[in-house]
Amino acid sequence: MSNRTFRITVRGVFDSLSTGQRAELLAHADEHDVLRSAFTAEGHLTYDVAARAAFTFRFLDSGEEEEDILEAAERAEASARQWLTERGYGYKNLRSSSEDLSQAPMGKRQRREAARKGV
Template structure:
């Protein structure tokens, strides 16, 4: 059985041109920073009028805990490639991975897990 991994790649735009800023602002509705979905292709979120930061959220399945770091590397590569492909300069990229099998269940999650036993 695979393990679900959530990867968050954060960074900031670095010296965007006026044309790039206009392009990103025009597409901002599709990149709402209040949306926290994790997808295989990655969900990009930003709020350029307020700050120059971006967040990419990726979901991935891995076979075991030893593969979690590689999921982070893949996600960072995808995010950087997406930005480079559009000519957006970025800096300060960081990656956080969460193995969902390691996240403690809340009250509702424990109740559901016990029901399945």
């Protein structure tokens, strides 16, 4: 069995934030800037509450079967919910999208490298 790598993106919207919660998010905005975004096992959160109430979590997971991506997406959504709930942040419209990197098309550099190696 081969190990598959999954990227899961969980999106949503903050809902009914208090003034204090909004201030807290703004205070930590640099850590959660989209320019610092990454797919990580623990999930990386990005947002810009100064512009809009939307947020995105990016998760990296793995599995052996193609169907494992469904469980990975469920784990990612559960982790996002837990993070938000633990901090008391209201949210709505939580949804996820997933990508199996073993199914992703190769980029130009990858195709060139594969051709060089004779793969």
